[in-house]
Amino acid sequence: MVRAATFKRLAKSIPAQWLPFADVASAGLPLSRLLRLSLFKVTMGITTALLIGTLNRVMIVELGVAASLVSLMLALPLLVAPFRAVTGYQSDTHQSAFGWKRVPFMWGGTLVQFLGLAFMPFALLALTGQGERPLPPWLAQGVAAMAFLMVGAGLQTSQTAGLALATDQASEETRPRVVALMYIMLLAGAVGGSLVFSVLLTDFSAQRLVQVVQGTAMVVLMLNAFALWKQEARNPQRAAARKQTPKPAFKEVWTHFINLPNARRFLWTTGLGTMAFNMQDIVLEPYGGEILHLSVGATSALTAMLAGGGLMGFLLAGRQLARGMDPLLLAAGGAMIGIPAFSAVIFSAPLEAGWLFRLGALGIGLGGGLFAVGTLFTAMRLDGGGYVGLALGAWGAVQSTAAGLAMFFGGALRDLVTQLTAGGAFGAAFAVPSVGYSVVYHVEMLLLFVTLIAVGPLVRHGVRATNNVRIAPVIQ
Secondary structure, three states, rough: OHHHHHHHHHHHHOHHHHOOOOOOOOOOOOOHHHHHHHHHHHOOOOOOOOHHHHHHHHHHHHHOOHHHHHHHHHHHHHHHHHHHHHHHHHHHHOOOOOOOOOOHHHHHHHHHHHHHHHHHHHHHHHHHHOOOOOOHHHHHHHHHHHHHHHHHHHHHHHHHHHHHHHHHHHHOOHHHHHHHHHHHHHHHHHHHHHHHHHOOOOOOOOHHHHHHHHHHHHHHHHHHHHHHHOOOOHHHHHHHHHHHHHOOOOOHHHHHOOOOHHHHHHHHHHHHHHHHHHHHHHHHHHHHOOOOOOHHHHHHHHHHHHHHHHHHHHHHHHHHHHOOOOOOHHHHHHHHHHHHHHHHHHHHHHOHHHHHHHHHHHHHHHHHHHHHHHHHHHHHOHHHHHHHHHHHHHHHHHHHHHHHHHHHHHHHHHHEEEEEEEEOOOHHHHHOOOHHHHHHHHHHHHHHHHHHHHHHHHHOOOOOOOOOOOOOOOOO
């Protein structure tokens, strides 16, 4: 039996370049604390897998809920996404009695998310009219909507404050690798959660649904509590100083932030690029099944291809940013990779090449990962005046809203074009099922070209903070 000391010596003998995150820790944020803190991204991945993957299918197939109503419910959490900027600002300026800034918002968001998940299965069962005393349809829909809104509000709040806390704790040198690690933990949570849910709900029943969703609520609560434990030191002196310093109005701080050089262009670039990479979320697997005639197992493997590409993007982004690469140049590189990737998906239909389709899915994941990490790291540095929570909240609000709109428009555009071509609106040559999908992919390529045009001046001039607008500083 190998002793612990021998194992430690063996681990230390592994070259650092073989371990992507061996140097991610810093004096202020040891690796053990960083791994604990990253658990809040794991719970985000688990919750996303539950909502978008498992409950999406369960509500439509097993519970018989109309697909339009399911889409509406899943889109409801996006209603709170624009408020992430306000949440970030509040965490920047919060006057806790203990001197905490981020922890109250992370914990408060976790509790709201827990409550939403706790009564969500009952709301879904009421939505189907099950039970001894069925609720009126309007009341059942209202209760279900409230559950999804609570989960979305809690998730958005905890994620904004959590990213801000990671930015506060990490050093300038380790932030690029911290960002990449956070995204990898998000991916791990989503993939792991999907696998566990698929096993637990193999034998579906209403009772099993309640157990799984409420069990997820408990997992989220416990993991986030463990992640927050002793992450932010109590600082009564900071709390006392804040009471003597007037809290600036949100409008004043937002005006300062949005007037930073190229801040508006950066947010527009983030939104355009996010839409470009997310319109395919709804139509990629149906495209493989309907057009390329791939099996259910083969189309399900596309999720792994996208995740694998994303993982490659996160690792590459962390390494390149640590070497000093401009994060906006990295984001532009992701957009450039996306163009041939979507081209591969388009040409896989006339060529009947499943391998080309899978290669395109891998490229979409890679390009999307590079773009997401590049824009996030730019937002982490765009904190003029110490309001990093506001900057991250603005980035998160734009990204979440753009992703939700992209998924809706992607599905709607495919249905509209398919209906028009089936009716002969564009002639017999276009009356084939692949045209609707192809239009979506071409629109995504167009958006990527527009994104490259928008990001060009940002790469050339950069996005930086300015002191031209004076605001009462945040007391650290």
